[in-house]
Amino acid sequence: MPEIDHRAENFQIDKENEMFTDKRSRLFLFVLLTAFALLAVACTPGTAQTVTGQANDGSAITVVGQGEAFGEPDQANVQVGVEIFAETVEEATSENQAILDKIMAALEEQGIAPEDIQTANYSLWAEQNYSERGFEGVTGYRVSNQVNVTVRDINVLGEVLAAVTEAGANSIHGVYFSVADPAALEAKARAAAMEDAQARAEELAGLAGLELGEAKVVSEIIGGPPISPLRVGGGFAVEEAAIPEPGISPGQLSFHAQVQVTFDAQ
Numbered sequence: 014m015p016e017i018d019h020r021a022e023n024f025q026i027d028k029e030n031e032m033f034t035d036k037r038s039r040l041f042l043f044v045l046l047t048a049f050a051l052l053a054v055a056c057t058p059g060t061a062q063t064v065t066g067q068a069n070d071g072s073a074i075t076v077v078g079q080g081e082a083f084g085e086p087d088q089a090n091v092q093v094g095v096e097i098f099a100e101t102v103e104e105a106t107s108e109n110q111a112i113l114d115k116i117m118a119a120l121e122e123q124g125i126a127p128e129d130i131q132t133a134n135y136s137l138w139a140e141q142n143y144s145e146r147g148f149e150g151v152t153g154y155r156v157s158n159q160v161n162v163t164v165r166d167i168n169v170l171g172e173v174l175a176a177v178t179e180a181g182a183n184s185i186h187g188v189y190f191s192v193a194d195p196a197a198l199e200a201k202a203r204a205a206a207m208e209d210a211q212a213r214a215e216e217l218a219g220l221a222g223l224e225l226g227e228a229k230v231v232s233e234i235i236g237g238p239p240i241s242p243l244r245v246g247g248g249f250a251v252e253e254a255a256i257p258e259p260g261i262s263p264g265q266l267s268f269h270a271q272v273q274v275t276f277d278a279q
Contacts, residue, residue: 072277072278072279073229073275073276073277073278074214074217074218074221074223074225074275074276074278075230075273075274075275075276076210076213076214076217076273076274076276077210077213077234077271077272077273077274078206078207078208078209078210078211078212078213078271078272078273078274079205079206079209079269079270079271080201080202080203080204080205080206080207080208080209080269080270080271080272081202081205081267081268081269081270082198082199082201082202082205082267082268082270083198083265083266083267083268084192084195084197084198084265084266084268085263085265085266086167086190086191086192086263086264086265086266087165087167087192087193088163088164088165088166088167088190088191088192088193089163089164089167089170089188089189089190089191089263090161090162090163090164090188090189090191091161091162091164091170091173091174091185091186091187091188091189092133092159092160092161092162092185092186092187093116093159093160093162093174093177093182093184093185093186094113094116094133094134094157094158094159094160094182094183094184094186095109095112095113095116095157095158095181095182095183095184096109096155096156096157096158096183096184097109097112097155097156097157098140098153098154098155099153099154099156100152100153100154101153101154102137102154104154105137105153105154105155105156106137106156108156109156109157109158110158112180112181112182113158113160115180115181116160116177116180116181116182117130117160118180119176119177119179119180120162120173120176120177122176123169123172123173123176124166124169125162125163125164125173129162129163129164129165130160130161130162130163131160131161132158132159132160132161133159133160133161134157134158134159135156135157135158135159136155136156136157136158137154137155137156137157138154138155139151139153139154139155140152140153140154140155157184159184159186162177165193167190167261167263170188170261171259171261174188174259174261175259188261190263190264190266191266192266195268198266198268199268199270201268202268202269202270203233203270203272205270206270206271206272207231207272207274210272210273210274211228211274214274214276218276218278221278223278223279224278224279225276225277225278226276226277226278226279227276227277228274228275228276229275229276229277230273230274230275231272231273231274231275232272232273232274233270233271233272233273234271234272234273
């Protein structure tokens, strides 16, 4: 039988292993470099988070413009309610509901529509007594019922607050003013933001020695609605005497807008 030369076979196997290891090393290096590249992109701050601009190889300038518009509120939202403590659940709930019925009647007398009244919170819990020896028992029950009320004429807001307080409301958590139709003020704020973007881009173009062209990409950066809160009280006791009408100052609301604009540049 002829003798087999195992040295040639071993050489071939070693060569194949070497080629496989080389391919695997190059694949690992490619994956590693790709991961580093993606990480670098992810860590780069977005343009929308900066109010400065950037020139892209002298062909474009991207900026973020900001605008603001002011307007007087024409409606208000207030949360009113009643909190009652009694020895039993039945007493607490029935007394609470009786006072809430009076509050609802007072709101109706003030011209508040049923669709502008919405339950905000209803809570019932036991008041527990503790001492050094531990739990001593339940002393009574507390019921809280709160409703959100939209007052669409802020000129009568003070009268509404006085009426519900006289009806038995012993908590008013806050008054928040708004505009029923904010579209016009939002458009005014966007126009101011575009003017600001144009001014920023012209400034950057001048600094870079470029000539600013037309806007080619525009996007709005959406933010939250304006809020102008006024807290008028909470948890006060109701007296038998007539409740004076509280003084209310609506002030102004501020509407903000942000736009990101990319301009051609040469």
